[in-house]
Amino acid sequence: MEKMLVAYASRYGHTQRYARWIAEALRCELARRENVDRFKLAQQDVVIFGGALYAGRVNGLDLVTKNLETLAGKRVYLFLVGLESPGEGNTLPGTVKLPFPEDWQPDGVFYFQGGMDYSRLSLVHKMMMTAIIWITRRKAPQERTADDQMILELVNKEVDLSRKEAIQGLVSQVKKDLASTQNGNQGKTH
Ligand SMILES: Cc1cc2nc3c(=O)[nH]c(=O)nc-3n(C[C@H](O)[C@H](O)[C@H](O)COP(=O)(O)O)c2cc1C
Incomplete structure (x- = not known):
């Protein structure tokens, strides 16, 4: 059984809500970013991190960027939450640039719209x-x-564009990747 964690950083609850929906759909552990350290990450096979966008930066993303060594060989997925419209094909808004080194990419990056009061x-x-x-x-x-x-x-x-259906793409990809791992295809090079 793969050990899977959904970690999130959220100021006003929108990212937290998405994180809870994802953890429920995948029946896995849910934790605030503050409660996750490198030792907790080391115990996981799959890490899903969600952070909200503030002035083009992802809240709490240092959990990933500062722990790339610990995350090596694990499956890592990101979901970002913001108010901007997504890019074409439901991708990240064009204004967002993720600060990863060239030789490291997450297994999936997803964008969901949140809200603001x-x-x-x-x-x-x-x-x-x-x-x-x-x-x-x-x-x-x-x-x-x-x-x-x-x-x-x-x-x-108050604006709230959160939709539970938005998590489907992420949940399906994680399940598909897990099934392929269980069939002996690791598919992970970093
Ligand atoms: C000061 C400030 C800056 C923001 N900057 C962005 C941004 O650059 N891009 C974006 O899409 N949303 C931006 N937002 C909107 C938040 O990402 C949105 O409200 C999100 O749902 C907040 O999530 P949280 O409730 O989990 O913290 C900003 C919000 C605030 C208050």
């Missing part, structure tokens, strides 16, 4: 969002994208 944001986050809203407001109305329009409306209403 402006009234619950920390002071720092409110200030960051105010700056983003201010910059967006300066765009000519005909140049604004649907994401720009959403940003402009964030102050007035």
